[in-house]
Amino acid sequence: MKLGIIGLPGSGKSVLFRALTGGLNPGDQRNRSDPGLGVVKVSDPRLDFLTQYHKPKKVTPVHVEYLDMAGLTGEGKQGRSLGDKFLSVIRPLDALVTCVRFFDSSSSGKPSPLGDYKNIEEEMILSDLSIVEKRLEKVAKDVSRGRKEFSEELELLTKAKDLLNEAKPLRLMKEVDQNDKLRGFAFLSAKPQLILLNTGENKTSDDAKTVMAELAEYVKDQPNVKLDWLYADTEAELAGLSPEEASEFLEEMSLEEGAKERIIKRSFELLNLIVFFTAGEPEVRAWSLVKGKTAVKAAGTVHSDMERGFIRAEVVAYDDFKAAGSMSAAHKAGKVRLEGRDYVVRDGDIMLFRFNV
Numbered sequence: 001m002k003l004g005i006i007g008l009p010g011s012g013k014s015v016l017f018r019a020l021t022g023g024l025n026p027g028d029q030r031n032r033s034d035p036g037l038g039v040v041k042v043s044d045p046r047l048d049f050l051t052q053y054h055k056p057k058k059v060t061p062v063h064v065e066y067l068d069m070a071g072l073t074g075e076g077k078q079g080r081s082l083g084d085k086f087l088s089v090i091r092p093l094d095a096l097v098t099c100v101r102f103f104d105s106s107s108s109g110k111p112s113p114l115g116d117y118k119n120i121e122e123e124m125i126l127s128d129l130s131i132v133e134k135r136l137e138k139v140a141k142d143v144s145r146g147r148k149e150f151s152e153e154l155e156l157l158t159k160a161k162d163l164l165n166e167a168k169p170l171r172l173m174k175e176v177d178q179n180d181k182l183r184g185f186a187f188l189s190a191k192p193q194l195i196l197l198n199t200g201e202n203k204t205s206d207d208a209k210t211v212m213a214e215l216a217e218y219v220k221d222q223p224n225v226k227l228d229w230l231y232a233d234t235e236a237e238l239a240g241l242s243p244e245e246a247s248e249f250l251e252e253m254s255l256e257e258g259a260k261e262r263i264i265k266r267s268f269e270l271l272n273l274i275v276f277f278t279a280g281e282p283e284v285r286a287w288s289l290v291k292g293k294t295a296v297k298a299a300g301t302v303h304s305d306m307e308r309g310f311i312r313a314e315v316v317a318y319d320d321f322k323a324a325g326s327m328s329a330a331h332k333a334g335k336v337r338l339e340g341r342d343y344v345v346r347d348g349d350i351m352l353f354r355f356n357v
């Protein structure tokens with residue numbers, strides 16, 4: 001699961017990257033078009049509980065990967081689209097974290113978050129439009145030569161073009177998500193997006209919330225968009241501290257907790273995934289799975305042999321397991337189910353796969 005941190009130049013992307021991943025210094029990344037990659041674990045109290053119960057040799061949480069991208073040019077207005085290199089890196093990503101500046105900057109002055117966001121959105125729309133137009137030209141030719149198999153694509157692309165020409169993102173067109181052909185284009189303006197307001201230390205949380213409300217109003221019709229805010233600078237400092245130092249630091253800043261965990265969780269939620277667990281003495285592990293997938297696919301995530309030789313899964317919901325207090329009690333209470341390959345996995349399922357290869 002990879003999310004790209006994008007935003008205008010100097011909006012604090014690298015600081016945000018450091019806040020979330022504890023990774024590279026911002027200077028290391030400035031003016032680079034190749035991204036820095038940071039891997040972070042998604043904390044989960046259920047995994048902690050299972051760990052306490054099994055006392056395993058190894059614990060493996062779910063991970064999210066962030067890429068620190070170079071700044072968008074902010075020149076969408078002049079019709080300049082994003083650089084090819086930049087695009088080739090962000091097109092394949094699962095989602096975007098859009099960093100919006102809400103701090104005073106020496107080079108760019110007072111912040112204008114909504115205006116900046118609109119600029120970024122416009123860049124994405126223009127970039128998608130250029131892809132749509134190119135493809136449309138080819139498909140229109142094919143259809144006019146009597147190749148009927150392209151007429152559906154022609155219709156869909158025309159619809160997409162009309163939407164983009166109204167300066168609207170493709171997220172608003174549900175076919176983009178449902179149709180394989182359209183999904184293949186990996187349109188930027190259709191990607192799930194977390195908008196993060198990078199707030200200056202001289203702003204209060206109420207200031208941030210006021211701006212968030214404006215942004216929320218602007219994107220209110222768009223599916224798969226979430227909003228959050230943080231003091232990226234502060235959080236980046238926090239990321240470099242030991243847990244004891246960090247709690248002292250938070251107290252000094254009169255903050256209850258850091259925003260990092262919350263933002264990582266939000267990033268994960270954006271991706272339409274659930275978590276299932278495998279648990280035993282050797283390893284307790286959380287796995288992510290696309291919502292709606294079946295037991296046999298879950299088995300395949302763990303090991304391809306398990307998918308190939310799948311017999312059945314023994315499943316207990318985390319809440320049932322916790323309520324029962326032990327695996328044997330869960331068995332006695334009839335909470336451990338035998339499920340076949342087509343069982344749709346639910347968030348929090350603890351699964352044991354029986355297989356034969």
Ligand SMILES: Nc1nc2c(ncn2[C@@H]2O[C@H](COP(=O)(O)OP(=O)(O)OP(=O)(O)O)[C@@H](O)[C@H]2O)c(=O)[nH]1
Pocket residue numbers: 007008009010011012013014015016026027029030031032069070071072103104105198199200201231232233234
């Ligand atoms: N006050 C304040 N300054 C910040 C914050 N985040 C970033 N900055 C400052 O803004 C400047 C740019 O930050 P970067 O993280 O390098 O911005 P960027 O978006 O990665 O920039 P490019 O990669 O060059 O596009 C630096 O001088 C940071 O110290 C913040 O939360 N508060």
Ligand SMILES: [Mg+2]
Pocket residue numbers: 013014015026029030031068069070071
């Ligand atoms: Mg940077």
